[in-house]
Amino acid sequence: MKLIKLIKQALGAMLLMLVAHSSFAEGITFQENKTWKELLTMAKKEHKILFLDAYTTWCGPCKYLQRNVFTHGDVATYYNANFINAAIDMEKGEGPTIAENFGVTAYPTLFFIDGDGKLLHKSVGALEAPELIALGKEAVDPAKQYYTVKAKAAAGQLSASALAAWAAKAEQMEDKDVEKIITDYVNNPAHNWLSKDVLTLVFDYGGAIPDEKMAYLLKNKAQVKTLMQWTDEDFDAEFKRKATLLAFDKASKGETLDFDIYKSTLTKYIPKEAELETRKVKVKYAFINKKNENGVKEFISLVNDGTALNLKIYDVASIVIDNAEGIAPEEQSTALIDKIKAYKLIADDAGKEYYRNFALMVLYYYKEDKDTAKQYAEKIKADPDAPENLTNVADKVING
Structure with missing residues (x-):
């Protein structure tokens, strides 16, 4: 009986192996032991x-x-x-x-x-x-085929609509060549910018726009708005984004940035915002280059002049979020906190106190003052207008 039991067990094991092999055989056949x-x-x-x-x-x-x-x-x-x-x-x-x-x-x-x-x-x-x-x-x-289509895109052999379809996939795949391919295409004089397909490429996928094209867009603002179904605010936001890209391209000198060139370029296209945008870039540039002390000083100066410059509290919070780790250890971080607390919100920021509270919560958290950080987290939680993404972070601060 014992022998029969062992035989059955062995047969059962063999059966399992056969079933497993059968299941594998039904799958994709992968070549094995091949160079x-x-x-x-x-x-x-x-x-x-x-x-x-x-x-x-x-x-x-x-x-x-x-x-x-x-x-x-x-x-x-x-x-x-x-x-x-x-x-x-x-x-x-x-x-x-x-x-x-x-x-x-x-x-x-x-x-x-x-x-x-x-x-x-x-x-x-x-x-x-x-x-x-x-x-x-x-x-x-x-x-x-992605790379076959990419070769055609690089050679300028696709229509604007086909190129936009490829560019959407290219961005998903984080293809570092997409911006250059699109920029080369739209800057070809043969392509009409007053078409929705080309404008989609320009604004959604392209890089900096040359001066003559920036002037062309401004001249034809009404038609661009109609083609893209944009409001004045939509156009202004997209135009500003392209102006800052152009300013950055012109001001880049190797690993340095010429702030005078940056500001003069912006003055040409967004004169009312040129000073503010240049000051913001100075702050960010200092932190990017690990010059944290200088970054904090520039940030304090920016907040101090912020109301006159029309600085949004969202931008203050964004700079804090991006650079809190570098700000917190600096001696003047306390002075920065005081400036943010005292900052008078501009008219457009009415009801957005949650951004100030978020910035302060983050700074106190990185300064390892968890109790004060929780106090500001509670203020965010109590604000009915606070966005969900902010309240979710506040929850984590409160709950440790």
Whole structure:
């Protein structure tokens, strides 16, 4: 009886192994024990694209794909029919070299590569089965392959609407080339700026606008507003953003910034705000360059003159949030706190006391005065107009 029991147990174990093997067989068939060169050779010989799952052993979304998506029947059917499939740990063997060559920055990254090693398409992060199939269909379509379309975009071969569609995806993928490609396109004299597609590229994806184009936008403000369905406030906000980009480009001198050039450029386009914006940049620039003492001094000066400059309390809070760690240890941080407490809000900031309280809460928190930080957190919580994102942070301060 004991022997029969052992035999049954052994048969049961074998059955489990067979079931597991069967389940694996129904998933994507990944090539094993193949070098990178051999994988490319296979892809070229079979006239297929190489699908590469670039993963690591510690990556949770990678494991989700491997267990729940690559094993899906429809996924396996499509990928086994259309691709040479490989899954490579980016931290072992040839993995680190492949990761460097293709600029892997997150896991999982899913690549589609031709037999010559040319990158055609890419996606970052885990996908569900229908999404992975849709991704595969994009990868085999030259009109949808990300890098094939990117090459056309860089060569100026796309329409403005097609370029905008590519740019939207490029931003999602954090493609560092998108701004230059769009800027080169819109600055081509052949492209009409008084069309919605081109203006969308200009404002949503492009970089700084040259002086002559800034003047052109101002001259045609009414038509731009109509095309983009903007109010005066919308136009002014977008125009200001472009003016600051142009000022920054002109004022940048290597690793330094010429504040006189910055201000003079802004004076040309947003004269009423040029002084304020330049002063704000001086504060931010000091902190960026780790000149915290100078940054605090500039910040105190800015708040001191803020009402006359029309400084919004939101901007005060933003500077504090971005630089609190550098502000807190400085000797004059207490003087800055006093200035923020005494700051008279401009008319547009009526009812926005929560921004002042948030700035003070953050500063006291970084100065390790948790009791006072909690007092300001309570004020934020008690303010019915305080935005949810501020009250959520206040909750965390209160609850330690």
